[in-house]
Amino acid sequence: MEEFYNHLFKKQIEAQDMPSNTRICHWARDLFRALFPERNPKQLGSVTEVRAMFEQSQQELLDILRKSKVCNSCHNERTVKDFFDSLPELYEVMLTDAQAILEGDPAAQDLREVIRTYPGFLATSIYRMAHRLWELEVPLIPRILTEWAHERTGIDIHPGARIGKYLHIDHGTGLVIGETCIIGEHVKLYQGVTLGALSVEKGFAGKQRHPIIGDYVIIYAGATILGGETHIGHHSIIGGNVWLTSSVEPYTTVYHQPNSKFIDTKPAI
Numbered sequence: 001m002e003e004f005y006n007h008l009f010k011k012q013i014e015a016q017d018m019p020s021n022t023r024i025c026h027w028a029r030d031l032f033r034a035l036f037p038e039r040n041p042k043q044l045g046s047v048t049e050v051r052a053m054f055e056q057s058q059q060e061l062l063d064i065l066r067k068s069k070v071c072n073s074c075h076n077e078r079t080v081k082d083f084f085d086s087l088p089e090l091y092e093v094m095l096t097d098a099q100a101i102l103e104g105d106p107a108a109q110d111l112r113e114v115i116r117t118y119p120g121f122l123a124t125s126i127y128r129m130a131h132r133l134w135e136l137e138v139p140l141i142p143r144i145l146t147e148w149a150h151e152r153t154g155i156d157i158h159p160g161a162r163i164g165k166y167l168h169i170d171h172g173t174g175l176v177i178g179e180t181c182i183i184g185e186h187v188k189l190y191q192g193v194t195l196g197a198l199s200v201e202k203g204f205a206g207k208q209r210h211p212i213i214g215d216y217v218i219i220y221a222g223a224t225i226l227g228g229e230t231h232i233g234h235h236s237i238i239g240g241n242v243w244l245t246s247s248v249e250p251y252t253t254v255y256h257q258p259n260s261k262f263i264d265t266k267p268a269i
């Protein structure tokens, strides 16, 4: 037992000072709340406060990057600057996602409702931040962020996926978007959709394993689309529960033919 305790204690020392997942996620959550004050329990009272909030957020990211020791040779200052320089652009893209949800969902009454309540908007916004860090080659942290959003919303978007503007996710529970997925603009996705790999052999790491989805595609609940060579042409509609491992041309509608049986169970008079 003593050997086991010694082993665990060595691990404690190694982990000392390492920012917790909670701290990393709170950094992203607070930044998201600053971008969308509708979600902020306390609004910023002046431009000075806004500026101060962003400066503090930059410092926090720098501290997280330094202390997480995920990357010894990274240029942490450069990464933080590049990330924050791209925030106005990220913000515009997040607004397109909110707009797409508002325009695509008859149940949504206004943008405020989408921003405050839609899990799809939260998951997509956190993904957008995580993806930017992924592009800046920050290890581990992007994954911690998208897994936090996954935990909160049931929506699992890998930070490596490339997704165009105006992403509309409605409901979203059980939605999976794999690492090498490429999704165009104005795409609509519903709950339980899997954009996955056809094979999960380790040797496929770094290869295009997940599908490519064209602009204006709609994929309804429970559809599974697999494989890196599977291209869904623009303006296609993939029906609920469809299982697809091959490409479809633009403007194609694919339906799953259900064989549900209808039995008359009216009591005999």
Ligand SMILES: CC(=O)OC[C@H](N)C(=O)O
Residues within 6 Å of the ligand: 176, 177, 178, 179, 195, 196, 197, 198, 199, 200, 209, 210
């Ligand atoms: C979404 C999905 O296909 O996941 C399988 C595996 N994690 C991979 O990335 O290949």
